[in-house]
Amino acid sequence: MSTSMTKGSPLKLMLQFALPLLMGNLLQQTYNIIDAAIVGQILGADALASVGSSSSVQFLVLGFCIGCCAGFGVPVARYFGAGDHRTMRNYIFNGAVLTAIIAAILMIACSLSCGQILHLLSVPDDIFGNAYVYLIVIFIGIPFTLLYNYLSSILRSVGDSRTPFLFLGFSAVLNIFLDLFCIIVLKWGCMGAAIATITAQAISGILCFFYIRGKMQLLRLEKENMIVQKDAVKELLGMGLPMGFQFSITAIGSMVMQAANNGLGSIYVSAFTAAMRIKQFLLCPFDAIGTAASVFCSQNLGARQADRIKKGALEATIAGCIYGFSAGLILIFFGRPLSMIFLSKNATAVLDASAKYLRCLGFFFGILGILNVCRMVTQGLGYSGRAIFSGVMEMIGRVIVSVGFVGTMGYTAICFADQAAWIAASCYIGPTCIWCIRRSIKLLEGKQA
Incomplete structure (x- = not known):
């Protein structure tokens, strides 16, 4: 069911949109956590380290995929807000073609x-x-x-965050059973955990496809829409690639950070893996609020509602910061007990290292309210090229700490690399977002005049 966000209370609309998205993100992270917990508790700390040792490169590749799909949804949201459904469907088809090409290239290149x-x-x-x-x-x-990320991005662009959540919820439950079956019954080890995850993602994507085809008349493509259009491809790539590269550039810094941490030995690899699962879980509300703000601003840009853009961005940022400070307290005081989800209480050294990482994160977690919302609003207004530099700043922050300080400070430097990245990126994206909002409002006022 599509929902317009061009009328009504901005904060209420964004929270209503964000809630199913948040639940979906939490479910996705839940089955990631369960996946890691099953691996760590059944197969041991070394197996957990094996699964987590490449998390940064997974973030690089999969983050690029997610970013591209989110970017392809921005013009769809804008044309939906403007009421131009024919052009919207043209862009959906062209985005699907680009998604298929990207999938083939990445799968082959990364596998080799x-x-x-x-x-x-x-x-x-x-x-x-x-x-x-x-x-x-x-x-x-x-x-x-x-497949899942593109189709869910299209559904969210027209205001439907509930359906992707329902399908993701089903696949999350399925993933738990597949984990247990592949690891315990079939004894496939780490490979079984990966197969369970991919199978769950495939099913959620297929469910989205059949739902759109059978239930969403608004998104159903006709023969006239199935034409590759140069202008559409250019605009989609102009939105999608910068958003994808932003994720990837951020991940490069994470790869340098993880490589530095991997060099410290298996104890710290296991600790980092456990702590990262917890961090990713608590990051979900930021993603939900940021995505809601992006869709809200994009739809209202198409509808030429200048005042709502400014109000929505401000209210979303405040909501993000309030959550960030609250989540930070959880990391500070409950990092060690949470780490025991993945690790035996006898793994004292690993638990101590994981708790230290989470405690250090907690003091700076509120900054992510500014970073995530401002970045997503900037992208939603069509300035993906400017938003990409926030990823560059994150990369620089992580690389400087990882390369410059791990050699002398060891694991302590790893515990502060993320914070350096967040501060650097926020100092850039905050003023940039304000400029983009003011420019968008000025352009809208000029058109209305």
């Missing part, structure tokens, strides 16, 4: 270079074999990841 990637990440020899098997399956499943 899987071994070299793990060597670049300095994955220890004792976990290299399992890490390779896990990562190659994830890479082979890239088309399924793109």
